[in-house]
Amino acid sequence: MTDTATVDNGVNSDALLGARDALRQAPEAAQFTWKATSEWIRGTHSRQTIESFTGLGQEHQHKKPFVLEGDHPEPFASEDHAPTPVETVLAALAGCLTAGVAAVAQNRGIQLKSVKATVEGDHDILGILGGDPEVRNGFNEVRVTFDIDADASDEDIAALVAQSQKRSAVFDALTNPTNVTVSVA
Amino acid sequence: MRTEVLIIGAGHSGLAMSRRLTEHGVEHVVLDRGEPGNAWRTERWESLRLLTPNWQTGLPGHDYAGDDPDGFMGSREVADHLAAYARAIGAPVRAGVTVTSVAPLERGYRVTTDHGVWEADAVVLANGGSGIPNVPAHAEGVPSGVLSLSAKHYRSPEQLPEGGVLVVGASASGVQLADELARSGREVTISTGEHVRMPRSYRGRDIFWWMDAAGVLDERWDEVDDIVRARHVPSPQLVGSADRAVGIGALHERGIRIVGRLGRVHEGVAQFSGGLANTVRLADLKLDRLLERFDAWAAETDAEVGPVERFDPTVVDDSPRLELDLVGEKVGTVLWATGYRPDYSWLEVPVLDYKGRLWHEGGVIPDAPGLYVLGTSLLRRRRSTYISGAAHDSAELAEHLVEYLGGRESARAELAS
Numbered sequence: 044m045t046d047t048a049t050v051d052n053g054v055n056s057d058a059l060l061g062a063r064d065a066l067r068q069a070p071e072a073a074q075f076t077w078k079a080t081s082e083w084i085r086g087t088h089s090r091q092t093i094e095s096f097t098g099l100g101q102e103h104q105h106k107k108p109f110v111l112e113g114d115h116p117e118p119f120a121s122e123d124h125a126p127t128p129v130e131t132v133l134a135a136l137a138g139c140l141t142a143g144v145a146a147v148a149q150n151r152g153i154q155l156k157s158v159k160a161t162v163e164g165d166h167d168i169l170g171i172l173g174g175d176p177e178v179r180n181g182f183n184e185v186r187v188t189f190d191i192d193a194d195a196s197d198e199d200i201a202a203l204v205a206q207s208q209k210r211s212a213v214f215d216a217l218t219n220p221t222n223v224t225v226s227v228a
Numbered sequence: 229m230r231t232e233v234l235i236i237g238a239g240h241s242g243l244a245m246s247r248r249l250t251e252h253g254v255e256h257v258v259l260d261r262g263e264p265g266n267a268w269r270t271e272r273w274e275s276l277r278l279l280t281p282n283w284q285t286g287l288p289g290h291d292y293a294g295d296d297p298d299g300f301m302g303s304r305e306v307a308d309h310l311a312a313y314a315r316a317i318g319a320p321v322r323a324g325v326t327v328t329s330v331a332p333l334e335r336g337y338r339v340t341t342d343h344g345v346w347e348a349d350a351v352v353l354a355n356g357g358s359g360i361p362n363v364p365a366h367a368e369g370v371p372s373g374v375l376s377l378s379a380k381h382y383r384s385p386e387q388l389p390e391g392g393v394l395v396v397g398a399s400a401s402g403v404q405l406a407d408e409l410a411r412s413g414r415e416v417t418i419s420t421g422e423h424v425r426m427p428r429s430y431r432g433r434d435i436f437w438w439m440d441a442a443g444v445l446d447e448r449w450d451e452v453d454d455i456v457r458a459r460h461v462p463s464p465q466l467v468g469s470a471d472r473a474v475g476i477g478a479l480h481e482r483g484i485r486i487v488g489r490l491g492r493v494h495e496g497v498a499q500f501s502g503g504l505a506n507t508v509r510l511a512d513l514k515l516d517r518l519l520e521r522f523d524a525w526a527a528e529t530d531a532e533v534g535p536v537e538r539f540d541p542t543v544v545d546d547s548p549r550l551e552l553d554l555v556g557e558k559v560g561t562v563l564w565a566t567g568y569r570p571d572y573s574w575l576e577v578p579v580l581d582y583k584g585r586l587w588h589e590g591g592v593i594p595d596a597p598g599l600y601v602l603g604t605s606l607l608r609r610r611r612s613t614y615i616s617g618a619a620h621d622s623a624e625l626a627e628h629l630v631e632y633l634g635g636r637e638s639a640r641a642e643l644a645s
Contacts, residue, residue, distance in 0.1 A: 067456065070582055184547065202513045208506040209422075218502035219491040 143207030234348035241603025242354030244618035248626035265310030272303035277468030300468025359571025369493030385412035391560025399462035402565030421489035432534035
């Protein structure tokens with residue numbers, strides 16, 4: 044394991060640890076609200092825009108609006124203009140866990156060389172088609188496989204991946220129930 | 229009524245402090261809502277034994293002198309041990325006195341009780357870390373007809389209504405109760421978030437021997453990486469018995485259903501996290517790091533211990549249950565083993581944070597001079613969580629307290645001159 048000071052994974056751990064201590068003293072500032080807006084295009088194709096969020100007691104603008112799209116693929120009799128939203132969820136999980144791996148590695152003084160992940164979600168679509176009332180709409184199982192090259196032992200890498208799951212917002216959102224309300228403006 | 233120092237609580241911490249103050253010649257009174265060791269006599273389940281072996285239950289000037297140093301005291305024995313200690317040190321205990329408020333005076337504190345009002349220069353909060361069960365808000369979702377009970381009020385399997393039991397929490401309490409209930413013939417599910425896996429013995433020695441010898445118990449609160457977090461880590465999955473394992477793997481082998489952390493109870497259905505695999509993995513990895521530390525210490529000190537051991541990874545179901553229909557699956561009881569927090573509801577001194585936690589620096593409360601806390605989790609060192617921590621902690625805090633009283637006296641003398 045290399046020394047923390049000489050490790051550079053591009054993560055500012057000191058700032059994160061500083062924020063943790065500061066927010067413990069001012070917990071109201073830790074309350075964030077994330078936001079995406081969405082607009083239907085045609086068929087199952089839609090476009091989501093992500094521009095701003097609130098936290099630390101104010102609104103923040105992203106450097107520029109980020110645009111995602113969702114559609115369904117041809118086997119669903121759609122035109123496949125974009126990933127299906129369930130694939131975007133898998134991508135979000137990979138993004139969140141990978142960010143966690145980098146942050147934890149920085150904090151533990153582990154230099155990363157490459158971090159690759161494959162995410163698969165098993166899905167019985169009889170649920171969403173209404174073909175079997177006993178089948179759920181969502182994933183039956185999600186598997187993430189990491190392939191990590193780093194200056195660390197296998198145990199340290201395993202601990203890195205375990206810790207990133209422990210502190211992952213998307214992992215939590217997928218593995219735990221959340222109250223979701225949908226209303227019409 | 230007036231005294232120099234008022235100690236609230238006649239458990240091991242309050243009594244140890246009483247002994248220290250007597251040594252320093254400081255006039256003091258110990259108040260307890262019951263008799264010394266009251267909580268051990270009235271608020272513990274019947275089979276409970278200490279996690280620490282008898283030889284680690286000594287108090288200042290009162291080492292364990294029984295004939296079973298490697299045994300584990302039951303809760304009534306602990307209560308007797310404390311009562312005997314109170315007598316041996318001649319502690320000035322006022323039993324059967326319940327404190328209803330502690331408020332600051334211009335100098336010192338006013339302590340109101342159901343048996344009169346006290347004024348004291350200093351107050352030591354030694355009322356214990358397990359005053360109030362931390363039952364989460366989703367307990368409100370438990371349907372009527374299913375008993376919702378905290379570990380603090382559990383006594384024995386016979387007390388529970390018919391049917392299965394969902395134990396929430398896998399600290400020492402949770403795993404012990406799950407084990408006991410399964411042995412009594414109940415169908416048991418245990419829901420576990422982050423937990424601490426620990427074998428009872430390692431390389432031929434009790435795990436608390438290692439924790440003591442290798443210096444783990446002496447790690448100070450200001451040396452621990454994140455003290456707020458460390459103080460909230462659940463107790464290790466141990467039971468006070470040389471030959472009974474109660475880790476998640478052992479419970480799984482005994483047919484107890486292991487599920488992830490409880491997310492909520494929705495329309496009578498308990499829903500669990502799908503992150504169980506990682507939860508047990510984290511505990512396995514953490515155990516390995518602890519054992520590596522012990523091994524390094526043993527090699528360095530040439531300790532007389534057996535050969536190095538490693539434990540198999542914890543096995544749980546590949547696809548653990550995510551839901552349990554409490555009524556439909558005949559669960560009679562949800563048993564909350566979700567930890568405790570100290571009761572400071574009567575503390576009228578502005579020293580609690582937004583979560584009702586008391587901020588102290590190793591028992592010294594910076595915002596309230598003359599107010600001290602003793603006998604809570606990781607107060608000054610890891611040992612503080614256990615009975616054996618009282619000796620060090622009370623010695624150090626008594627010194628601080630005596631200095632504080634001295635400072636006040638000289639300030640008073642200056643004012644008078």
